Amino acid sequence: MAADLPSLKIDVKEVSKRFGRTWIIRQLSAEYTSGTIYGIRGRNGSGKSTLIRMLAGQLSPSRGSLRYTLGDHELPVEDLYAYVSWTGPYFELVEELTVREFLSFHFAMKPLLPGLTVDGVVERIGLQHAARYSLTDCSSGMRQRVLLASALYAATPLLLLDEPTVTLDASSAEWFLEELHACATGRLTFIASNDERDLSACDTISSL
Numbered sequence: 020m021a022a023d024l025p026s027l028k029i030d031v032k033e034v035s036k037r038f039g040r041t042w043i044i045r046q047l048s049a050e051y052t053s054g055t056i057y058g059i060r061g062r063n064g065s066g067k068s069t070l071i072r073m074l075a076g077q078l079s080p081s082r083g084s085l086r087y088t089l090g091d092h093e094l095p096v097e098d099l100y101a102y103v104s105w106t107g108p109y110f111e112l113v114e115e116l117t118v119r120e121f122l123s124f125h126f127a128m129k130p131l132l133p134g135l136t137v138d139g140v141v142e143r144i145g146l147q148h149a150a151r152y153s154l155t156d157c158s159s160g161m162r163q164r165v166l167l168a169s170a171l172y173a174a175t176p177l178l179l180l181d182e183p184t185v186t187l188d189a190s191s192a193e194w195f196l197e198e199l200h201a202c203a204t205g206r207l208t209f210i211a212s213n214d215e216r217d218l219s220a221c222d223t224i225s226s227l
């Protein structure tokens with residue numbers, strides 16, 4: 020399933036972010052490269068999701084810069100969306116769709132990792148019995164598996180996972196860690212979390 024994805028490097032240079040008069044992130048500098056799972060921890064409100072949004076190119080820093088290098092070319096931030104898979108607690112599902120319809124719709128826009136099909140994804144997330152359930156009728160853990168699938172199985176070099184196991188029970192969290200290892204190879208992955216299980220999957224962890 021490992022994809023031959025281009026390498027991605029993110030250079031974060033003296034990035035600060037404020038909302039109104041409050042500085043949330045101050046003077047962050049780091050270099051992030053493909054092939055690594057980076058953990059970001061920090062107390063509630065410390066700016067983990069804010070950093071994830073900036074890495075995704077959805078939020079601009081108040082000061083400093085983020086530079087993206089894909090292969091050996093600089094990637095303009097406005098083109099980054101095609102190379103990112105992302106999920107977090109603020110992501111919403113289209114309630115009217117079934118599990119299978121949502122995944123078909125999503126993977127019509129974002130290519131799947133090699134060797135996967137939509138039905139294969141439904142199987143990997145253990146929801147064969149619920150493939151035709153409307154998302155409204157799914158439990159929070161089932162919905163989280165669908166959201167995680169939309170990020171994990173997309174063939175993108177950048178994978179951003181904000182609180183990936185927040186609604187998962189112990190066996191689902193174990194499932195997530197196994198799938199993460201199968202899907203993160205060669206990608207640049209971030210996990211924002213305070214859950215030790217999530218952080219145990221990371222190659223390196225930094226605190227905000």
Ligand SMILES: Nc1ncnc2c1ncn2[C@@H]1O[C@H](COP(=O)(O)OP(=O)(O)OP(=O)(O)O)[C@@H](O)[C@H]1O
Pocket residue numbers: 038039043061062063064065066067068069070
């Ligand atoms: N768009 C916004 N406008 C104003 N303030 C915001 C905005 N987005 C985030 N904040 C504030 O920035 C701070 C950091 O929020 P963020 O969601 O990044 O924290 P977090 O570390 O992910 O928190 P948690 O662990 O609770 O999820 C919070 O005080 C939040 O209220």
